[in-house]
Amino acid sequence: xxxxxxxxxxxxxxxxxxxxxxxxxxxxxxxxxxxxxxxxxxxxxxxxxxxxxxxxxxxxxxxxxxxxxxxxxxxxxxxxxxxxxxxxxxxxxxxxxxxxxxxxxxxxxxxxxxxxxxxxxxxxxxxxxxxxxxxxxxxxxxxxxxxxxxxxxxxxxxxxxxxxxxxxxxxxxxxxxxxxxxxxxxxxxxxxxxxxxxxxxxxxxxxxxxxxxxxxxxxxxxxxxxxxxxxxxxxxxxxxxxxxxxxxxxxxxxxxxxxxxxxxxxxxxxxxxxxxxxxxxxxxxxxxxxxxxxxxxxxxxxxxxxxxxxxxxxxxxxxxxxxxxxxxxxxxxxxxxxxxxxxxxxxxxxxxxxxxxxxxxxxxxxxxxxxxxxxxxxxxxxxxxxxxxxxxxxxxxxxxxxxxxxxxxxxxxxxxxxxxxxxxxxxxxxxxxxxx
Amino acid sequence: xxxxxxxxxxxxxxxxxxxxxxxxxxxxxxxxxxxxxxxxxxxxxxxxxxxxxxxxxxxxxxxxxxxxxxxxxxxxxxxxxxxxxxxxxxxxxxxxxxxxxxxxxxxxxxxxxxxxxxxxxxxxxxxxxxxxxxxxxxxxxxxxxxxxxxxxxxxxxxxxxxxxxxxxxxxxxxxxxxxxxxxxxxxxxxxxxxxxxxxxxxxxxxxxxxxxxxxxxxxxxxxxxxxxxxxxxxxxxxxxxxxxxxxxxxxxxxxxxxxxxxxxxxxxxxxxxxxxxxxxxxxxxxxxxxxxxxxxxxxxxxxxxxxxxxxxxxxxxxxxxxxxxxxxxxxxxxxxxxxxxxxxxxxxxxxxxxxxxxxxxxxxxxxxxxxxxxxxxxxxxxxxxxxxxxxxxxxxxxxxxxxxxxxxxxxxxxxxxxxxxxxxxxxxxxxxxxxx
Numbered sequence: 109x110x111x112x113x114x115x116x117x118x119x120x121x122x123x124x125x126x127x128x129x130x131x132x133x134x135x136x137x138x139x140x141x142x143x144x145x146x147x148x149x150x151x152x153x154x155x156x157x158x159x160x161x162x163x164x165x166x167x168x169x170x171x172x173x174x175x176x177x178x179x180x181x182x183x184x185x186x187x188x189x190x191x192x193x194x195x196x197x198x199x200x201x202x203x204x205x206x207x208x209x210x211x212x213x214x215x216x217x218x219x220x221x222x223x224x225x226x227x228x229x230x231x232x233x234x235x236x237x238x239x240x241x242x243x244x245x246x247x248x249x250x251x252x253x254x255x256x257x258x259x260x261x262x263x264x265x266x267x268x269x270x271x272x273x274x275x276x277x278x279x280x281x282x283x284x285x286x287x288x289x290x291x292x293x294x295x296x297x298x299x300x301x302x303x304x305x306x307x308x309x310x311x312x313x314x315x316x317x318x319x320x321x322x323x324x325x326x327x328x329x330x331x332x333x334x335x336x337x338x339x340x341x342x343x344x345x346x347x348x349x350x351x352x353x354x355x356x357x358x359x360x361x362x363x364x365x366x367x368x369x370x371x372x373x374x375x376x377x378x379x380x381x382x383x384x385x386x387x388x389x390x391x392x393x394x395x396x397x398x399x400x401x402x403x404x405x406x407x408x409x410x411x412x413x414x415x416x417x418x419x420x421x422x423x424x425x426x427x428x429x430x431x432x433x434x435x436x437x438x439x440x441x442x443x444x445x446x447x448x449x450x451x452x453x454x455x456x457x458x459x460x461x462x463x464x465x466x467x468x469x470x471x472x473x474x475x476x477x478x479x480x481x482x483x484x485x486x487x488x489x490x491x492x493x494x495x496x497x498x499x500x501x502x503x504x505x506x507x508x509x510x511x512x513x514x515x516x517x518x519x520x521x522x523x524x525x526x527x528x529x530x531x532x533x534x535x536x537x538x539x540x541x542x543x544x
Numbered sequence: 545x546x547x548x549x550x551x552x553x554x555x556x557x558x559x560x561x562x563x564x565x566x567x568x569x570x571x572x573x574x575x576x577x578x579x580x581x582x583x584x585x586x587x588x589x590x591x592x593x594x595x596x597x598x599x600x601x602x603x604x605x606x607x608x609x610x611x612x613x614x615x616x617x618x619x620x621x622x623x624x625x626x627x628x629x630x631x632x633x634x635x636x637x638x639x640x641x642x643x644x645x646x647x648x649x650x651x652x653x654x655x656x657x658x659x660x661x662x663x664x665x666x667x668x669x670x671x672x673x674x675x676x677x678x679x680x681x682x683x684x685x686x687x688x689x690x691x692x693x694x695x696x697x698x699x700x701x702x703x704x705x706x707x708x709x710x711x712x713x714x715x716x717x718x719x720x721x722x723x724x725x726x727x728x729x730x731x732x733x734x735x736x737x738x739x740x741x742x743x744x745x746x747x748x749x750x751x752x753x754x755x756x757x758x759x760x761x762x763x764x765x766x767x768x769x770x771x772x773x774x775x776x777x778x779x780x781x782x783x784x785x786x787x788x789x790x791x792x793x794x795x796x797x798x799x800x801x802x803x804x805x806x807x808x809x810x811x812x813x814x815x816x817x818x819x820x821x822x823x824x825x826x827x828x829x830x831x832x833x834x835x836x837x838x839x840x841x842x843x844x845x846x847x848x849x850x851x852x853x854x855x856x857x858x859x860x861x862x863x864x865x866x867x868x869x870x871x872x873x874x875x876x877x878x879x880x881x882x883x884x885x886x887x888x889x890x891x892x893x894x895x896x897x898x899x900x901x902x903x904x905x906x907x908x909x910x911x912x913x914x915x916x917x918x919x920x921x922x923x924x925x926x927x928x929x930x931x932x933x934x935x936x937x938x939x940x941x942x943x944x945x946x947x948x949x950x951x952x953x954x955x956x957x958x959x960x961x962x963x964x965x966x967x968x969x970x971x972x973x974x975x976x977x978x979x980x
Contacts, residue, residue, distance in 0.1 A: 130836070134694050141693050227881060239691070245837040247683075247691030255675070255683035257577050258570050258857040265977060334891040345901060345972060348943045352927065354899070359977060368889035377899050377976040383822050383843070400566070400854040401681040401845055407819070408840040418836040421694040430866055445663060452768035453804035463790070463813050465781060491788065507784045536781060540813040541701060541795060 110143060113428040114181060116150035116208075118173035118199060119188035120160055123213060123240070124153070126417035127186065128162045131424075138421070142428040146421075152176040177203035184427055186420065187212040197221055204228040204236075211423040213240035213416055219314040219330040222321070235430075237423035242315045243268060243392040245415030246408040247422065252322040252396070259398035261323040263363035268315045270390030270410045271299045271306040272338050272358040276375075277388045280346050280355060286339060298390055308337035309358060309373040316360035320371050323362060323396070329371075336374035349377055355385040383407075458515040461490065461540035464508040466525065467533040470496070474530045478506060481528075485521040487513045503532050509540070546579060549864040550617060552586035552644075554609035554635060555624035556596055559649060559676070560589070562853035563622065564598045567860075574857070578864040582857075588612040613639035620863055622856060623648040633657055640664040640672075647859040649676035649852055655750040655766040658757070671866075673859035678751045679704060679828040681851030682844040683858065688758040688832070695834035697759040699799035704751045706826030706846045707735045707742035708774050708794040712811075713824045716782050716791060722775060734826055744773035745794065745809040752796035756807050759798060759832070765807075772810035785813055791821040819843075894951040897926065897976035900944040902961065903969040906932070910966045914942060917964075921957040923949045939968050945976070 115131075117124055131138070131146055139145045152170040170176035177185050177199045185203035187210065189196050196217055203210055210229065212218070218225070218238055229236035239249045243266070252261075267273050275289040284292075290307065293299035305311050313333040321328045338358050349356050354377040362371045378384045383405055387393045392410030397403050409415035468474045475494065482489060493507040510518070522535045551567075553560055567574070567582055575581045588606040606612035613621050613635045621639035623646065625632050632653055639646055646665065648654070654661070654674055665672035675685045679702070688697075703709050711725040720728075726743065729735035741747050749769040757764045774794050785792050790813040798807045814820045819841055823829045828846030833839050845851035904910045911930065918925060929943040946954070958971045 130694050138694060230881070246840065247687050250686065250691055251683050254862060255686055255858045256854070257861040258566050258574060258854050340972070341974075342972075344941065345899075345974065348901065348929070348941075349899065349974075351929075352899075352943070352945060354976070356974065361977065365889045365893065365895075367893050370889040370891070370894060372891055372894065372975075375974050377897075377974055381822070383819055386817070386819050386822065400850040402851070404682065404842070404844040406840070406842055409838050414836040415838070418692070418694050422691045425693040426690060445666070452765065453801045453806040455770040455806070455808055457801065457803050458806060458808065459801075463781075463785065463788075465784065493784070493787075505780065505784075507788070509788060536776070536778075538777075538781065538785075538792065538811050538813055539808075540790070541797065 112145035112147040113142075113424065114147055114149045114183045115186055115424060116152070116170075116176045116179065116182035116184070117148060117186045117188060118152045118176055119190065120151060120153040121188065121190075122413040123416045123420065124151075124188040125160050125162055126413035127188070127420050130414070130417050130421060138425065142425050144428055146424050146428055150176050150179060150182055173199035174202050177208065178206060180206065182208055184209040184211060184424060186424070187214055187217075188420070190214050190216070192216045192220060200225060201228065204232055204234065207232050207234060209235040209237075209427050211235075211237045211240075211420055211427070213238070213420060215241040215311075215314040215318060219317045219328055222318065222328045235423075235427050237426065238318075239423050240416045240419035242318060243394060243406075243408070244410040244412060245418045246392060246394065246406045246410070247419070248319075248394050248406055249322065250422070251404070251406070252319070256396065256398060256401070259400045261396060261398045263361070263397040264319050264323050264394065265359050265361040265363075266394030267357055267384060267387050267392055268360050268394070268410065269306055269309075269312045269358060270392060271303065272309075272312070273387065273392075274298045274390050275307070276338060276341070276346075276356055276358065279341070279343065280350070281388075283343060285343060286341060307339055309335040312358060312360045312373045313371075316362055316371055316373060319360070319394075320362040320369060324364065324369055326369060332369075332371055334372040334374070338375050341375050350380070353380050354378065355380055357384060357387070359384075456514070456516045456519070458539070459512055460542070461512055462508075462510045462518050463538040463540060464510065464518070464522070465536040466506040466508075466531060468504055468506055468530045469532060470502050470504045474504075475506065477528050477530060478508075478525055481521045481524040482508070482510075484524070485513075485517040487511075487517055487521055548581035548583040549578075549860065550583055550585045550619045551622055551860060552588070552606075552612045552615065552618035552620070553584060553622045553624060554588045554612055555626065556587060556589040557624065557626075558849040559852045559856065560587075560624040561596045561598055562849035563624065563856050566850070566853050566857060574861065578861050580864055582860050582864055586612050586615060586618055609635035610638050613644065614642060616642065618644055620645040620647060620860060622860070623650055623653075624856070626650050626652070628652045628656060636661060637664065640668055640670065643668050643670060645671040645673075645863050647671075647673045647676075647856055647863070649674070649856060651677040651747075651750040651754060655753045655764055658754065658764045671859075671863050673862060674754075675859050676852045676855035678754060679830060679842075679844070680846045680848060681854045682828060682830065682842050682846070683855070684755075684830050684842055685758065686858070687840070687842070688755070692832065692834060692837070692840075695836045697832060697834045699797070699833040700755055700759050700830065701795050701797040701799075702830030703793055703820060703823050703828055704748045704796050704830070704846065705742055705745075705794060706828060707739065708745075708748070709823065709828075710734045710826050711743070712774060712777070712782075712792055712794065715777070715779065716786070717824075719779060721779060722777060743775055745771040748794060748796045748809045749807075752798055752807055752809060755796070755830075756798040756805060760800065760805055762805060768805075768807055770808040770810070774811050777811050786816070789816050790814065791816055793820060793823070795820075892950070892952045892955070894975070895948055896978070897948055898944075898946045898954050899974040899976060900946065900954070900958070901972040902942040902944075902967060904940055904942055904966045905968060906938050906940045910940075911942065913964050913966060914944075914961055917957045917960045918944070918946075920960070921949075921953040923947075923953055923957055
């Protein structure tokens with residue numbers, strides 16, 4: 109196996125701590141997928157004494173991220189401090205000077221200095237990856253940079269801020285005021301003590317500015333984003349929108365128009381039947397419209413320590429696999445020689461709910477017989493509908509929705525019912541998939 | 545710029561022809577993103593004389609794909625013949641022997657021989673990419689292989705066959721029979737003359753077998769997939785499901801259970817409020833559940849020449865960027881030095897529909913004044929709702945939905961209305977986003 113990829117992590121908040129924990133817990137699996145170990149050799153944070161629930165005894169500690177960036181013991185500088193503090197920018201610049209790869213989750217830094225940093229990275233021939241900076245665990249940067257390489261993008265739009273979507277969802281679902289929802293969001297940790305950056309639309313604007321650059325090949329231009337927040341959305345608006353077939357969502361939208369590129373963040377009506385209208389709570393979603401693909405939509409967790417860490421580690425894995433003079437690309441995620449024999453679960457063991465339809469003779473005792481066979485096979489019923497068959501006087505239809513049971517039970521019950529001679533056609537059953 | 549990546553394409557049907565056309569039309573943009581040209585140097589197909597609308601005069605023609613695979617003039621062998629014919633397997637094996645990278649859209653080949661071919665590719669240190677084999681233009685393979693590297697996947701499920709989803713959508717929307725929908729699908733080119741492979745669930749099964757391997761690190765095992773098609777779904781089932789809050793979709797589902805891995809393809813009830821229920825027509829969608837991310841959902845075009853070609857070209861671009869001893873990774877899709885200055889479209893030029901709310905004094909002439917200001921500013925109205933304000937006797941609410949207009953018109957009209965003195969509170973407007 110090749111030499112380990114040596115990683116220094118600056119910032120040990122929720123995301124940084126998750127990255128350390130997951131890189132260790134999943135070290136073997138990651139090494140198998142990357143062809144080499146990803147090893148944390150250095151960290152930097154403000155308070156050395158704080159208990160973070162992770163063992164840092166074998167890791168070099170730096171009080172200053174700039175000093176860690178200047179170290180020649182790391183291959184990758186992972187920036188998880190966040191914000192636009194001068195020290196953060198200085199540290200990333202220093203790391204690039206040293207020829208280190210960069211992985212960052214810092215949308216504010218990139219929205220301001222992204223182009224300058226990208227030029228430095230490309231001059232040095234190192235990676236500057238930032239999957240975690242937008243839409244948390246949704247692999248939207250990789251999709252735009254690598255999968256849509258032949259597509260001309262015409263519009264992107266999406267729900268990019270979990271705090272706002274959480275508040276708007278609760279306002280819609282529960283009829284609460286904006287203020288009450290905000291207070292609850294703060295209590296639950298979905299909103300900051302000072303929520304201005306989120307509810308004012310600025311967080312979405314930072315993300316949109318980066319997405320716009322990726323979509324249209326233009327330099328990142330945060331100052332050109334038009335921004336409106338959600339604080340003046342009232343219950344009256346939400347109810348009226350609903351009556352007219354709309355939901356209100358805070359969207360970031362960027363598109364090409366005849367007069368230039370439009371970038372805007374504002375409360376937006378979306379049709380109630382659209383997929384975006386079904387994005388509830390802190391979930392994020394992004395739609396990309398392009399010439400070859402029409403529309404692509406991604407939804408998933410937009411924030412949270414583990415989801416964001418997942419994106420950071422994906423960036424690290426890309427670097428581990430691609431480092432100069434090192435080529436490793438297992439086709440099926442794991443090396444093919446490591447694939448383990450497949451263990452099949454029989455469909456007869458499948459557990460779940462079932463929709464059952466029985467076309468039966470309309471005579472006494474049929475329903476009782478059906479119910480008895482269900483009970484004999486330990487099948488309990490969630491709902492039962494019996495109705496006449498439109499085209500016949502002597503046939504009825506029984507529809508059953510079962511609680512969770514097994515396929516073998518259902519098949520046995522139906523076999524028994526068929527044996528009774530009550531059915532006028534083959535029984536029908538369809539499995540129910542638990543989907544939120 | 546580095547040497548061109550030399551590509552040989554086997555199979556010039558709909559997808560192959562699209563790949564040739566797009567690689568040429570977008571050659572400059574692709575070279576900019578990849579750091580080198582992607583050049584078609586050879587092709588192989590059955591009928592040399594057929595007019596495909598593409599110029600093949602400067603490209604070497606091979607009657608046999610195996611002979612093209614044996615050529616040392618190509619870097620990448622692109623297999624778009626499809627199916628499980630011996631000659632296809634032989635050609636891919638030969639290309640690997642020669643040390644060529646492989647890009648293929650052939651799910652049937654991989655579902656049968658994927659592990660053997662992957663072992664050969666990894667021994668040779670070449671790429672074997674197959675993004676186009678599953679869900680057309682949705683970058684699901686890349687997401688699973690590269691973005692979810694630290695995730696333990698527990699379940700995948702999705703709509704992976706456009707033909708079946710088209711039929712089920714029309715059955716639901718229009719109340720047509722399965723047979724009538726199938727005939728229409730054939731007429732429109734959404735179903736083959738022999739539709740068995742699609743409607744019997746086998747196409748979905750091939751794709752599911754590959755996804756299962758990616759998800760769980762197991763060897764591809766097509767024979768372990770339980771398969772049921774959609775041909776016995778009736779209108780009665782669809783109507784009864786609807787009444788109970790469900791839609792019927794053909795899903796491929798794979799999950800870990802206590803007894804092993806369950807892989808199944810069958811008509812499935814999904815809640816009407818779920819995102820999968822909103823996937824209409826030939827669109828595909830896939831959901832991935834994992835420990836760090838919870839749920840990720842992707843939807844997009846599952847088939848079609850351009851969408852599939854987009855995936856093939858993304859695979860080629862990955863190879864172009866990563867080839868041994870060659871490192872190129874523009875951070876923002878294009879090299880940062882090539883980014884053009886941003887041209888901003890002002891929000892005042894934004895064109896679209898608007899939701900407008902006015903809280904007005906309940907007195908004669910107010911509505912007429914509002915209507916006149918709208919007309920004066922060229923705003924036509926799609927709907928108008930006027931109702932009393934619950935908490936007041938003397939205030940009414942007017943809600944307007946406009947047809948497409950511009951922001952400047954809306955703002956001017958609202959300014960004029962405010963000037964009239966009819967409003968009891970600031971006017972509210974919310975932009976409407978056109979979403980399908």
